[in-house]
Amino acid sequence: MKIIPLAIPTPFYIGDVNVYLIKEEPLTLIDVGPKTEEAANVLREKLRASGVALEDIRRIVLTHAHEDHCGLAKQVREAAKDAEIFVHNWETGHLFGRLAREEYKNLMLSAGVPLEVFDEIQKIYADVSLLTDKLNEGEFSALEDEMELEFASGSLKVLHTPGHTPGSCSFFREANRTLFAGDCVLKRITPNPMFAPDPFDAAKRFKSLAEFLVSLARIRALAPTLIYGGHGEPIFDFDEVFHRYVRAIDERQKDTVDSIEKTSGASAWETAKKLFPEAIGKGVHQFLAISEAVAHLDYAESQGKIAVEIKEGAEIYRKL
Numbered sequence: 001m002k003i004i005p006l007a008i009p010t011p012f013y014i015g016d017v018n019v020y021l022i023k024e025e026p027l028t029l030i031d032v033g034p035k036t037e038e039a040a041n042v043l044r045e046k047l048r049a050s051g052v053a054l055e056d057i058r059r060i061v062l063t064h065a066h067e068d069h070c071g072l073a074k075q076v077r078e079a080a081k082d083a084e085i086f087v088h089n090w091e092t093g094h095l096f097g098r099l100a101r102e103e104y105k106n107l108m109l110s111a112g113v114p115l116e117v118f119d120e121i122q123k124i125y126a127d128v129s130l131l132t133d134k135l136n137e138g139e140f141s142a143l144e145d146e147m148e149l150e151f152a153s154g155s156l157k158v159l160h161t162p163g164h165t166p167g168s169c170s171f172f173r174e175a176n177r178t179l180f181a182g183d184c185v186l187k188r189i190t191p192n193p194m195f196a197p198d199p200f201d202a203a204k205r206f207k208s209l210a211e212f213l214v215s216l217a218r219i220r221a222l223a224p225t226l227i228y229g230g231h232g233e234p235i236f237d238f239d240e241v242f243h244r245y246v247r248a249i250d251e252r253q254k255d256t257v258d259s260i261e262k263t264s265g266a267s268a269w270e271t272a273k274k275l276f277p278e279a280i281g282k283g284v285h286q287f288l289a290i291s292e293a294v295a296h297l298d299y300a301e302s303q304g305k306i307a308v309e310i311k312e313g314a315e316i317y318r319k320l
């Protein structure tokens, strides 16, 4: 299976996104890049340099529906005469903006986030969501766990690996234990478990960190020898990355629990301000800080390290 990584520029802090061309019938792209003119041009040029015309792409498989990964999907599909797009049903970024729905607002307010802070973050994400075209019903198909994406010389197995987002998927080539992991496994940074409503009950939060740890264990059980991530270089030593992630998560769990005042307790918003003071007031970083605080508080609570109670509509965490 001929795999060609194509680095595509993004306007995000993280830098380039990795798109992967599987140069085999049916010609497939794993992720596509954000909807910017620059990304569209670079994608077209890099495909051409690899001997492929954008118009010949037959299938687009999305690791997840963040704008830097999925933005150009509709454009590529249209240029390539209705190439098939695959994305997991628990993703929403290709359907509507990240914080566009009422349930986000309710969940953020119950995390103690002030309304004016929520409004500010929502405004920023309204701009970010312009970096993707919305897909309509009938323009994409569902990725399902364990489903096989067939190619002329073999297949990629779909693994639902939630955590970074509810519908994040990885793709595994059993023959040489190669994994495409999207933003589930990245070489240089520990992926951020993003704040999201639960796909089954939007009034609840998705337990992103608990899900992420299960996904990491599942990937580890496959003993991958090569991982292609959504950003940065490929990973040849997953065990090293795995242990590094677990250590970082353990440390942050400790910092999170330690940050809670003994008598007054703390909301997720107060915890975010304490853990990441430099991110407060800084757009997307502020949202990432809230995501991280919420993910760690939820996980600490599920592990019996802290307790939660509702006070005036907001969740207050207390030490046990």
Ligand SMILES: [Zn+2]
Residues within 6 Å of the ligand: 064, 066, 164, 183
């Ligand atoms: Zn992402």
